[in-house]
Amino acid sequence: MSGRRILATAALAWSVTVAPVGAQQGPIKIGVPLPLTGALAGGGNQILWGIQYAAEEVNENGGLFGRKIELVTEDTKGEPNTSATVAAKLATQDKVDAFVGGFGSTSDFALLSALQRYEPIFVHAGSSSVRLEETFGKNDWYYHVYIWDYHRQKAAVNFFKSIPAVKTLAIAYEDKLYGTDGSKFTQQYAKEAGIEVVMNEPFRAGTPDFSPILNRAKGLNPDVLFIIGYSGDNIQIARQAEQLGAQPKLLVTQGAGEKRSDFGPAGDNVVVIDLWSAKQSTPGLADWVKTAEAKRGGEVVSSAVQGYVAMKTLTDAAKAAGSWDRSKILANLGSMTFDTPYGKVAYAAAEMGGKHQLITDKSMIAVQYKPDSGQEVVWPSDKATGKITYPAK
Secondary structure (H helix, E strand, C coil): CHHHHHHHHHHHHHCCCCHHHHCCCCEEEEEECCCCCCCHHHHHHHHHHHHHHHHHHHHHHHECEEEEEEEEEECCCCCHHHHHCCCCCCCHCCCCCEEEECHHHHHHHHHHHHHHHHHHCCCEEECCCCCHHHHHHHCCCCCEECCCCCHHHHHHHHHHHHHCCCEEEEEECCCHHHHHHHHHHHHHHHHHCCCCEEEEEEEECCCCCCCHHHHHHHHHHCCEEECCCCCCHHHHHHHHHHHHCCCCCCEEEEEECCCHHHHHHHCCCEEECCCCCCCCCCHHHHHHHHHHHHHCCCCHHHHHHHHHHHHHHHHHHHHCCCCCCCHHHHHHHHCEEEECCEEEECCCCCCCCCCCCCCCCHHHHEEEEEEEEEEEEEEEECCCCCCCCCCCC
């Protein structure tokens, strides 16, 4: 079959998805590409649970227009080549009606590059590299839930500034798009805030031995050691810092799907920069958390909420459209206000060109894990449920 014919067939597949509901009797198929194995699996599986929970809520209430939602889940493994293959399969073989998912900036760049010819409805639950915003963010079919790097790094530095004793900062970052963009913006905002960056070291996601980075940081004795990595890296660094006796004055990570219980005693007084906490003050949140945790059989973390909200905004927009009409759904995504665990939120233009951004630095929080296995929101002051322990060691 010629390449031209393949594209024509794919284009026809997408056009069918906007036909009136009477023309289709099967389920509404949602493609869910996520890293479910490999170094990024921690966050990927948390996002998947959130997507599944939101879809189950809809299906338990009769589905959309009498049609069930069917999730077609594929493991990207966090690898660019696998992600591109998954994109083609979901679009041309499974002929999904929309996509919800994505986690891991480098692999998601390959995923979206392979999908953009089809212009599917794509609600991006994770990934924060500005390169994604610059390349795909201006498309009418692309909606982004998670913050961009500059949102998170701005929030992180504002948190550092809130601690009067913090004057120096050491950074260790994942060496692909996610970490390098995060490091760049952290250094920029730290300089503007008058905080000296005394170390800026890359590492490979999934690295088993962080002792060189931890020993260097120990020798520099910074006021904060800031880790820009994925969940497995965050947990490993905290554990090895405890084993080596190299705990910094304050270890700060970026939430990527890990739970307090994953760290054990090594998590005592670690701070996580994140989008959400079950303890934050949001109207109606306590009831939602109680129901979700009963369904989950345990703690619901921030990454799971990203997946839940990505799916919920899509299904709410579809309900308001009255049928599976691509144009109406996209218009509703861009114009509606959604009631979510984050509160009432709406997609809006972002600072660096993205047309449809849901969460910004204004929503971000700092959560400190306490030695009693609990946790408290310690920043910003209007969302805080407790006071920060500093220095932590």
